[in-house]
Amino acid sequence: MQPPTAGREQPDDSFDFLFKIILIGDSNVGKTCVVQSFKSGQFSEKQQNTIGVDFTVRTLDIEGKKIKSVSVYRPECFSQMQVWDTAGQERFRTITQSYYRSAHGAMIAYDITRRSTFESVPHWIREVELYGAANVVLCLIGNKSDMESERRVLFQEACSMAEERGILAALETSAKENQNVDDAFMMMARELLARNGMDVQQRAPSDSPRVLLRSNSRPINSPERIADKKCC
Numbered sequence: 001m002q003p004p005t006a007g008r009e010q011p012d013d014s015f016d017f018l019f020k021i022i023l024i025g026d027s028n029v030g031k032t033c034v035v036q037s038f039k040s041g042q043f044s045e046k047q048q049n050t051i052g053v054d055f056t057v058r059t060l061d062i063e064g065k066k067i068k069s070v071s072v073y074r075p076e077c078f079s080q081m082q083v084w085d086t087a088g089q090e091r092f093r094t095i096t097q098s099y100y101r102s103a104h105g106a107m108i109a110y111d112i113t114r115r116s117t118f119e120s121v122p123h124w125i126r127e128v129e130l131y132g133a134a135n136v137v138l139c140l141i142g143n144k145s146d147m148e149s150e151r152r153v154l155f156q157e158a159c160s161m162a163e164e165r166g167i168l169a170a171l172e173t174s175a176k177e178n179q180n181v182d183d184a185f186m187m188m189a190r191e192l193l194a195r196n197g198m199d200v201q202q203r204a205p206s207d208s209p210r211v212l213l214r215s216n217s218r219p220i221n222s223p224e225r226i227a228d229k230k231c232c
């Protein structure tokens with residue numbers, strides 16, 4: 001499957017923006033389940049390992065009706081999120097790397113019950129830096145938050161990593177219980193809309209304790225990040 005062309009779609013009036021989000025992380029952290037939860041709210045225990053890249057589309061309505069009533073000058077904000085679920089296995093890396101280039105956002109997933117998957121996060125950030133386009137927005141997702149008794153990574157550690165690495169947001173999700181999954185994509189979409197000049201307020205869900213939203217994130221390969229890299 002070929003990735004569709006990036007950017008703002010003109011002729012198709014069913015959405016205003018097309019955002020491509022790539023979901024990356026080690027094998028079995030739950031990427032496919034997170035995407036399924038986002039797409040349909042469904043969870044199925046057994047998942048085949050993703051071969052190469054899988055592709056899901058969901059159209060989000062962000063502030064849609066409200067915007068209609070507030071301003072006649074602004075279009076309703078319909079964003080189409082295309083989520084590219086990538087294989088975590090090493091042997092598929094060359095296939096998935098070609099999808100980095102057209103991604104506007106990257107969600108890096110780890111499993112809160114497997115510390116090694118969190119320790120891989122810097123590797124995945126490097127992949128985005130190497131293969132991604134400029135200004136890719138990053139989100140960190142600690143999945144399987146329903147497995148609290150087997151936790152091996154503290155949420156605070158993810159927050160520290162987000163702070164250090166200039167990541168937009170850190171969240172803990174449960175694809176199984178459909179916790180925080182939509183919020184992760186909504187925050188990403190709001191950030192991308194804002195960066196596309198839309199007057200959209202970023203906001204973290206108020207009722208979830210495991211969400212960190214940072215106001216001064218630095219997109220991957222932005223001039224600020226490149227300056228950071230040069231000085232270290």
Ligand SMILES: Nc1nc2c(ncn2[C@@H]2O[C@H](COP(=O)(O)OP(=O)(O)OP(=O)(O)O)[C@@H](O)[C@H]2O)c(=O)[nH]1
Pocket residue numbers: 025026027028029030031032033034044045046047048049050051086087088089143144145146147173174175176177
């Ligand atoms: N308890 C729990 N299990 C989950 C959750 N998400 C995924 N799983 C389980 O974790 C396993 C791996 O899930 P996948 O979604 O296939 O993982 P993946 O990251 O897409 O794996 P690759 O395709 O190999 O990269 C499956 O057995 C899922 O049932 C979750 O939120 N909670």
